[in-house]
Amino acid sequence: MTSPVDPPTGGASSGQKPLKLVAVTACPTGIAHTYMAAEKLQQAADGLGIDMKVETQGSIGAENVLTDNDVKNADGVIIAADKEVDLDRFGGKRVLRVGVAEGIHHPEQLIERVQTSPVLAAGTSPSAGGGGGKERSQAYKALMNGVSYMIPFVVVGGLLLAVSLSLGGHADAKGGLVIPEESFWWYVNQLGVTGFKLMLPIFSGYIAYALADRPALVPGMIGGFLASDAVGIYKADANAGFLGAIVTGFLAGYLVLGLKKVKVPKFVQPIMPIIVLPIVSTLVLGLFYIYVIGQPISWVFTHLTNWLNGMTGSSAIVLGIIIGLMISFDMGGPVNKTAFLVSAGLIGTNNDVMGMAAAAIPVMPLGQGLATLLRKKLYSKQEQETGLAALFMGFFGISEGAIPFAAARPAQVIPANMLGGAVAGAIAGVAGVEDSVPHGGPIVSLFGAISGVAMFFVAIAAGVVVTAFTTNALIEFQQRRKGETAPAATPAPEPVLAGVGAGAATGAVAAPATAPAPSPAPQQAPADATPAPEDEVLSGYLTEQTVKVGLDAQDKEAAIRELAGLLASTGKVNDVEELVQTALRREAQGTTGLGEEIAIPHAKTDAVTSPVVGFARSAEGIEWGSLDGTKAKLIFMISVPEAAAGDEHLRILALLSRKLMDTGFRERLEAAPDEAAILDVLREVR
Numbered sequence: 001m002t003s004p005v006d007p008p009t010g011g012a013s014s015g016q017k018p019l020k021l022v023a024v025t026a027c028p029t030g031i032a033h034t035y036m037a038a039e040k041l042q043q044a045a046d047g048l049g050i051d052m053k054v055e056t057q058g059s060i061g062a063e064n065v066l067t068d069n070d071v072k073n074a075d076g077v078i079i080a081a082d083k084e085v086d087l088d089r090f091g092g093k094r095v096l097r098v099g100v101a102e103g104i105h106h107p108e109q110l111i112e113r114v115q116t117s118p119v120l121a122a123g124t125s126p127s128a129g130g131g132g133g134k135e136r137s138q139a140y141k142a143l144m145n146g147v148s149y150m151i152p153f154v155v156v157g158g159l160l161l162a163v164s165l166s167l168g169g170h171a172d173a174k175g176g177l178v179i180p181e182e183s184f185w186w187y188v189n190q191l192g193v194t195g196f197k198l199m200l201p202i203f204s205g206y207i208a209y210a211l212a213d214r215p216a217l218v219p220g221m222i223g224g225f226l227a228s229d230a231v232g233i234y235k236a237d238a239n240a241g242f243l244g245a246i247v248t249g250f251l252a253g254y255l256v257l258g259l260k261k262v263k264v265p266k267f268v269q270p271i272m273p274i275i276v277l278p279i280v281s282t283l284v285l286g287l288f289y290i291y292v293i294g295q296p297i298s299w300v301f302t303h304l305t306n307w308l309n310g311m312t313g314s315s316a317i318v319l320g321i322i323i324g325l326m327i328s329f330d331m332g333g334p335v336n337k338t339a340f341l342v343s344a345g346l347i348g349t350n351n352d353v354m355g356m357a358a359a360a361i362p363v364m365p366l367g368q369g370l371a372t373l374l375r376k377k378l379y380s381k382q383e384q385e386t387g388l389a390a391l392f393m394g395f396f397g398i399s400e401g402a403i404p405f406a407a408a409r410p411a412q413v414i415p416a417n418m419l420g421g422a423v424a425g426a427i428a429g430v431a432g433v434e435d436s437v438p439h440g441g442p443i444v445s446l447f448g449a450i451s452g453v454a455m456f457f458v459a460i461a462a463g464v465v466v467t468a469f470t471t472n473a474l475i476e477f478q479q480r481r482k483g484e485t486a487p488a489a490t491p492a493p494e495p496v497l498a499g500v501g502a503g504a505a506t507g508a509v510a511a512p513a514t515a516p517a518p519s520p521a522p523q524q525a526p527a528d529a530t531p532a533p534e535d536e537v538l539s540g541y542l543t544e545q546t547v548k549v550g551l552d553a554q555d556k557e558a559a560i561r562e563l564a565g566l567l568a569s570t571g572k573v574n575d576v577e578e579l580v581q582t583a584l585r586r587e588a589q590g591t592t593g594l595g596e597e598i599a600i601p602h603a604k605t606d607a608v609t610s611p612v613v614g615f616a617r618s619a620e621g622i623e624w625g626s627l628d629g630t631k632a633k634l635i636f637m638i639s640v641p642e643a644a645a646g647d648e649h650l651r652i653l654a655l656l657s658r659k660l661m662d663t664g665f666r667e668r669l670e671a672a673p674d675e676a677a678i679l680d681v682l683r684e685v686r
Contacts, residue, residue: 226294301337331406427458
């Protein structure tokens with residue numbers, strides 16, 4: 001076998017042993033990009049006279065799986081993946097790790113780079129490996145992992161608090177909304193409080209878990225506890241809130257990753273993940289937080305308090321803006337807590353300041369909830385459900401209902417929250433709204449604690465509207481910017497069918513009995529699939545009735561509507577508008593423009609009664625936010641009902657994505673003069 005230190009280069013024309021490479025392509029949802037990258041790598045290798053075998057880890061299972069002999073005889077390994085790939089089997093080989101889009105756009109460069117990539121040490125963890133990986137993407141996925149686990153605690157804790165306050169609470173000048181101790185509603189309230197106490201530890205813990213697996217879970221959660229309750233744990237001056245939990249989560253994850261690289265004696269290795277790593281990382285993180293992070297937070301808290309107390313004599317509008325900005329910034333952190341405590345401390349002497357705070361407090365959850373109602377296509381189903389819960393929590397002055405949104409999109413949500421909070425605080429200040437209890441939100445008006453109720457609601461409404469519209473505008477701006485300028489190494493989310501969860505899209509379907517080899521030739525259907533008749537295209541889902549030579553549409557939404565109308569002509573669509581909206585919601589999650597002038601919009605919805613596929617061409621091309629900046633000229637639309645979540649449509653989408661990487665196939669598809677000729681070309685997809 002050729003030594004990895006001195007690999008052969010190129011083909012066998014010079015008398016050298018031909019270069020042998022293996023590759024793995026994979027992405028989070030495992031449909032289009034997985035197979036496109038595999039096809040491009042195979043084409044590049046064939047063109048260079050290099051022997052290459054590519055394993056795809058897609059939605060229909062691992063295909064063309066690399067055997068031990070394949071790996072043993074390989075001179076290098078290319079991992080083009082946006083999800084973790086087990087690297088243990090590649091120990092001792094040159095390994096190059098890149099994003100899946102690199103495999104699509106720069107396959108020749110990858111083949112050249114892998115020949116000089118570092119040799120992977122045996123036993124390397126999945127998160128290690130050759131350069132070129134996507135740390136930014138990994139960090140984002142870790143953050144989203146924490147958010148997804150945190151949301152149930154926010155919803156359950158917040159709703160229990162809201163119900164207990166509304167049904168068992170009463171206004172108190174010193175304690176705000178108070179529930180008699182040891183009453184039924186007091187116990188319900190304590191359950192809600194417990195949910196909120198667990199919220200940030202769970203958030204921090206699962207950020208760390210996503211980065212470094214189980215050994216990072218304990219330090220991440222303990223760090224989250226310190227961020228959420230440093231005042232109670234070690235008598236700090238202030239808690240760091242959800243921003244602190246983000247910091248502790250990432251610190252714990254990367255700390256454990258670093259400790260995993262430390263070489264230890266063999267007798268210590270078995271206890272590293274269950275004893276050594278959790279204990280050492282917890283001690284380091286915990287003490288670092290207490291002695292290093294905690295001190296600046298205390299300093300900020302003290303100086304903010306003094307500064308804000310000095311501002312109480314300024315104009316009402318300026319003070320209202322300042323209070324609103326601070327209340328809306330970190331939702332329980334030192335800045336928020338400073339504004340609230342100063343406002344509450346002035347009750348009895350200057351109730352106007354608490355009135356400003358009370359108007360700003362519900363703006364964040366109400367604004368984010370309203371945002372999800374106004375532009376549903378910008379939010380996932382889970383986010384929409386969280387938005388409804390946030391509306392309920394906002395009514396009761398529970399600002400934590402906005403934390404999942406701020407954690408997921410801090411750059412868009414926090415500025416929008418602050419702008420809305422500033423508007424609410426300013427209006428309340430100018431109008432002279434007063435609050436006689438240390439609590440906020442519409443609920444306090446029902447207990448007679450608000451003076452100037454009408455303007456109190458005007459202030460809240462104005463702040464909520466500003467927050468909602470600003471949030472959606474910033475999210476749309478970000479999505480347009482990504483669609484126009486996203487680098488090739490950062491692929492958009494896969495064309496997974498709208499409505500299909502992650503579990504359904506990764507490995508939920510058994511691999512075919514005979515794995516197709518990755519080559520430019522048309523692929524064969526799995527051995528256990530029912531063979532389609534020769535005159536059928538894409539298993540009969542696409543017919544001449546669902547083909548259009550030239551689209552009239554000039555933009556993405558119009559194109560989706562036109563294609564939906566085309567599908568409706570088959571009689572398989574019972575709600576065209578719902579089909580369109582489902583497809584648009586999928587587009588809002590990430591473009592289905594694959595590059596190479598191709599787009600595959602799709603929807604999984606009961607608006608269709610059976611699977612149906614349409615195809616249309618656009619002569620001028622339609623802006624689809626594709627990775628390579630090309631306009632979509634070849635557009636497929638796939639629609640399946642909720643009950644049709646089997647592997648047939650995934651198999652077709654995978655084969656279609658792969659076949660579309662064949663330049664000759666695309667040229668024939670573009671040159672076909674009419675619907676019948678187009679169908680003849682599409683029959684090549686097998």
